[in-house]
Amino acid sequence: MAWADNMPRIIETSHTRSQQYGLRRESAPDYSPLARNDLSLLIEQNRLLHAHAVPAMETLYQQIVNTHNMVILTDAQGVIVHSLGDDDFLEKASRVALQPGVAWSEQSRGTNAIGTAIAEGTPALVHADQHYLSANHFLTCSAAPIADHLGNVIGVLDVSGDQRSYHKHTMALVRMSALMIENQLFSAAFEDAITIRFHARPEFIGTLMEGIASFSPGGRFLAANRNGLFQLGLSTAALQSHTFSSLFGLPVSALFDHYRTASPGLLNLCMHNGVSVFGRAQLRLSNSVFQQSLTSDRTTPATAPAPMSASQAASTARRLSGLRYLRTGDQQLELVIEKVTRVLGKDIPIMIMGETGTGKELLAQAIHNDSPRAMSPFVAVNCASIPETLIESELFGYEDGAFTGARKKGAIGKILQANGGTLFLDEIGDMPFSLQARLLRVLQERMVTPLGSDKSIPVNVELICATNHNLRDRIAKGLFREDLYYRLNGLVVKLPPLRERTDLETVVKKILATESNNGRYHVSAEILQLFRQHRWPGNFRQLTNLLRTAIVMAGDEHEICLRHMPDDFLDDIELAATQLAAPDPAQMVASGANLEEMEQSVILKSLEAHGGNVSATARALGVSRNTIYRKVPNLK
């Protein structure tokens, strides 16, 4: 039976169109390709499509190799941009027909898979005598359009071969490959957005079947891929008035909360049409985009989710951002960023040193966010805050009934939770000595054995550690294993304390902008001067908290000045001023100072040593707090 005897509707309508274009079935087609310059221009105009399609074309070709077929990519008008494969099935004269620069629109070739897929906006299989021109009856062609995130056809993927090589699975392979290209183009278009991948069946997330939808940081709908539109049951145009919350029944802040937990699982979502789906979100937002959302998205209509509180938004912005968020002009920090950037994705453990609050965890998260593992979990464990008795099960997990009190079903430890991603061990210097050998074994063998189990599970984690101890001192005191130390310190970087940073003014501006939800506040010159002189023992944590309070105090005033500062900060400043004025006791003896003055000087020195803490100073000097206040009256 000739295929043309049983023509599907789209072939029939295409034949009618071909007639209307004035084409004659027996005419000899002109296959002359574009001139070299025009072809270069065509490739340049379709650069993005070309870049994302070529790897998928190569994979597709691997599956049909030796079947006398060619894989072809065209632009939106059906002009071939790239082709690869076996052209040995073609007559010499026809060989040029499937080369870059040749047009395969219906207007020029009549019914053919590429042209018909474009005309109909759907995949098209055109076999043998279904081609309008007799000259093309030797071909069998399966083509699928490739659409951009707005649903516009931007190209066609096609497999063409000798009609005797027809295989019923070819069309499915072409459709899947086109979908793969569309998904890649989609991901590239929405790098700085909230992107959610969803499907009613959890095992389909991460496959070609998943729906993908992107939202602005404030939750406004941006776009969805083909499967996303299908699952949501709405067109791109209809989705324009939607938000994350109107489509998935959750405010966008709940999404951020979910990913704030150390090891978030899949999201359970209920779509606007009542269908339950599982989802995984990617929250890669540059700070600038995030800032924009804080201002512009608040103007979205009633369906928009409730805006996050300023501090919630600020902490989310920091958490989700990469290394560029940390760049504020300090030279020491630039060097740190330069070094860690070099080892990204290289499986080199990173050790971050620095005083408390200098941003060690933030740096670790930023390293992870910029690494090839960004889509996988970032799991942080603070070795100092977990009781020694629990840290082993917390890290390694345990089997059912491994010990009394264990949850019935056992638990997966943090190391396995981080599998495929990054494990951040904060305060590694406080890891109990007995566990250090176990950790070392995991790192060397890349296997974890949960408590109470005899099975080892392979694990692949990128390791980042942080400490504010001098680990060499701890090794010397027998508190830290030297072998573990050498295993951990692939790249050692030190975060500068705030008092050494040269970008304090920018840092203050940045914190004010993120903490206040807008750029309204600034600090007075006097405050900035005080900030520059302050020691900042709590570093960023202290400065952030201080500015957060000052913003509340300033209210409608835009300039933050002395009267908006919390009392403890003012006390610290006063104390520092008194200390500056306090002479050295040895000099005092030489200069004939009296006992009272010398006492006062000793107390001030001790206060300085104890960070201004009066109780600790009193304890150290063996006197009561009252005595301290009595002897240094201007402390009150």
Ligand SMILES: Nc1ncnc2c1ncn2[C@@H]1O[C@H](COP(=O)(O)OP(=O)(O)OP(=O)(O)O)[C@@H](O)[C@H]1O
């Ligand atoms: N560069 C920065 N810009 C703005 N805020 C920052 C910056 N670095 C750190 N912070 C903020 O300071 C606080 C402390 O940061 P982080 O927890 O990363 O410090 P850390 O060195 O790990 O502290 P610790 O040693 O106490 O665990 C956090 O609220 C963080 O968001």
